[in-house]
Amino acid sequence: MTTLRNRPNTALLVIDVQNGVVQGAHERDTVVANVDSLVEKARREQVPVIWVQHSDEGLARGSDDWRIVPELTRDDAEPLIEKSYGDAFEDTTLEPVLSDLGVGRLVVVGAQTDACIRSTLHGAFARGYDATLVSDAHTTEDQTAWGAPRPDQVIAHTNLYWTYQTAPGRTAGTVETKDVDFGAAS
Numbered sequence: 330m331t332t333l334r335n336r337p338n339t340a341l342l343v344i345d346v347q348n349g350v351v352q353g354a355h356e357r358d359t360v361v362a363n364v365d366s367l368v369e370k371a372r373r374e375q376v377p378v379i380w381v382q383h384s385d386e387g388l389a390r391g392s393d394d395w396r397i398v399p400e401l402t403r404d405d406a407e408p409l410i411e412k413s414y415g416d417a418f419e420d421t422t423l424e425p426v427l428s429d430l431g432v433g434r435l436v437v438v439g440a441q442t443d444a445c446i447r448s449t450l451h452g453a454f455a456r457g458y459d460a461t462l463v464s465d466a467h468t469t470e471d472q473t474a475w476g477a478p479r480p481d482q483v484i485a486h487t488n489l490y491w492t493y494q495t496a497p498g499r500t501a502g503t504v505e506t507k508d509v510d511f512g513a514a515s
Contacts, residue, residue: 332457332498336433339511340377341367344417344439344449346401347382349394351440354468355480361400363466363506364438368401376511377430378403381410381417383445415448418456427458434459434500436509438466443483450491454499464488464503 346364351357371378380403384390390411397403410423417423427435435453437460439446446467453460467487469480477483494501504510 330498330500331433331459333433336428336431338377338431339434339436340379340427340430340432341371341511342379342381342417342435342437342439342449343368343401344381344437345383345441345445346398346439347388347394348396348398349388349392350383351398351468351470352394353470354440355470355484356468360440360466360468361398363463365401367436367438367463367466367506367509370509371436371511372404374511377432378407379410379423379426380407381412381423381439381445381449383412385413415445416452417445417449418452424456433457434461436461436463436511438463440468442467442469442480442487443472443477444469447487450494450501454494454496454501457499459500460494461501461509462488462491462503463506463509465505 368378384395388395408426410421412421435458450460469483471480488503492503
């Protein structure tokens, strides 16, 4: 039900599953395996896979920390969006790429739950996209030293509030990896 015209397609958006981003992340291996299974499912179903890769002062472009984790392999034909802000739409080519592919619905996976995942979900929703978060395919690191809740609580809270996110003409929601349907809105 996206509010974007002539955008019937769905894409899998893989956000920041990079060595330096997920090295200490909650349930890292399980989340990466879930992301990998969704990438393979999307490819089988000919659903576009869009990769997002962050860089900033602490995550230098070209460094080992900047690279996508070795368990995941990006096909050279799949779009790669480089970003330097939390919201993958900000100052990137994501919107024109999605427009060219006729995408109005995003299935979102990756890291960090409390930063780039949340920012991109809200950015997509505010721009008129349907946005589904895969509840067991996103993660974050422990930031309790700075007053944040434990990672499992951050993930659970994000899943809770995104399940009930609403806006006119758009759908949101969460789904587990095993239940992802690239052809249906949440």
